[in-house]
Amino acid sequence: MSSLVKIRSERDQMSAVERRIADFILENAQLLRDYSSQQLANALGISQSSVVKFTQKLGFKGYPDLKYSVGEAIARADNGDAGEIATDLRGGETELRANELWRRKSEAEEETRLINAxxxxxxxxxxxxxxxxxxxxxxxxxxxxxxxxxxxxxxxxxxxxxxxxxxxxxxxxxxxxxxxxxxxxxxxxxxxxxxxxxxxxxxxxxxxxxxxxxxxxxxxxxxxxxxxxxxxxxxxxxxxxxxxxxxxxxxxxxxxxxxxxxxxxxxxxxxxxxxxxxxxxxxxx
The missing domain is CATH 3.40.50.10490 (Glucose-6-phosphate isomerase like protein; domain 1)
Known part of the structure; x- marks a missing residue:
């Protein structure tokens, strides 16, 4: 299960501080590799322990594990983007939008599947x-x-x-x-x-x-x-x-x-x- 999908699916059940962390990661996933847990905490104006508790609540051993998992998710997404670019060159912008919508629907369906036991x-x-x-x-x-x-x-x-x-x-x-x-x-x-x-x-x-x-x-x-x-x-x-x-x-x-x-x-x-x-x-x- 993608760490980004997990964060997105759990977001609505998080506390206000946890949602701030989740939103930052979802919006700045590409930058997370350059942030330590302390730097992330400083950027959000919260304590480092809040970041650590957030990662553990998601099932990771610690912040480094979360950062590694997010990096893997980005790499998989980048591979998908390359395929979309090729499609765009062959089929035009409409096809690219269709592929993006299909992906977003798939993500929503996956998130929904995960939260319904x-x-x-x-x-x-x-x-x-x-x-x-x-x-x-x-x-x-x-x-x-x-x-x-x-x-x-x-x-x-x-x-x-x-x-x-x-x-x-x-x-x-x-x-x-x-x-x-x-x-x-x-x-x-x-x-x-x-x-x-x-x-x-x-x-x-x-x-x-x-x-x-x-x-x-x-x-x-x-x-x-x-x-x-x-x-x-x-x-x-x-x-x-x-x-x-x-x-x-x-x-x-x-x-x-x-x-x-x-x-x-x-x-x-x-x-x-x-x-x-x-x-x-x-x-x-």
Whole structure:
């Protein structure tokens, strides 16, 4: 795992001092080889011990190990850049931009994969599967988040797992009044701070249902309330790129849950094939 990817993926969970160190390294990775831990501390106006603790928290033995790892990451990136330059000469600037976007999406997906433990994804898949057999799966997202809630609800229906999907908070509040133990509610909220969704989540938990949040990898009210949390890590300084990365990483995360549901039960797999065939027949002229 690249040290730079690890720093970027962990940044949102760091303290203010740790974020300053992380941002400096991410923005000045090429210069890090010329900095001792004391020089880095002086540049940021912090103590040397803060730098050492930062490196150890990331799993490195010390600052020299971190510096070496960052150097390796830069070397790998430089090799990739050389390939991009050759592509640029052959295919033009548009192709170069496409390659850069693909790389940034890949990084976001990798960061998201690293912060969602396999046992968490398995627990989410198991909860949805159990609710599909003996209970109900509720699903809500507002605005752009509804796109993914709606799409995931459709995928679940293909597996024979019906869901109660809604994009209207008051109606969902009424729907979850019928929830009970064993039911599952997935709440899609990028920033996890929408008050109406948090209220619905609390109401659902009062009904003894299991709440699953799908948010950014930040400390937020919805994530704190959830029994299980799916997290998305996607960062970019460009305001038009960051949402693209978030959407790509989120879709990849949901794909992983869907695949686990498909492969976790032969009956669901058979149901999927049968439903796909029915859909195809319905689309034929």
């Amino acid at each position: 396999p046992k968490t994804l398995q627990a989410v898949a198991d909860a949805i599967a159990a609710a599909g057999c003996k209970g109900k799966v509720f699903m809500i997202g507002l605005g752009d988040d509804d796109i993914y809630a709606r799409s995931f609800a459709l995928r679940l229906s293909l597996l024979g797992i019906p869901s109660v999907h809604n994009f209207d908070a008051p109606r969902m509040a009424a729907s979850v009044s019928a929830a009970g133990a064993g039911d599952v509610l997935l709440v899609f909220s990028e920033h996890g701070s929408h008050q109406a969704l948090c209220k619905i989540g609390r109401f659902f938990r009062e009904r003894r249902g299991l709440l699953i949040s799908v948010t950014r990898h930040t400390s937020n009210p919805l994530r704190a309330l959830a029994d299980l949390a799916l997290l998305v890590s996607a960062h970019d300084d460009r305001p038009y790129i960051q949402p693209v990365l978030y959407q790509s990483a989120l879709q990849h995360l949901l794909d992983r849950v869907f695949v686990q549901l498909c492969e976790g039960d032969e009956q669901r797999h058979v149901q999927l094939l049968a439903n796909l065939e029915r859909v195809q027949q319905a689309l034929e002229p």
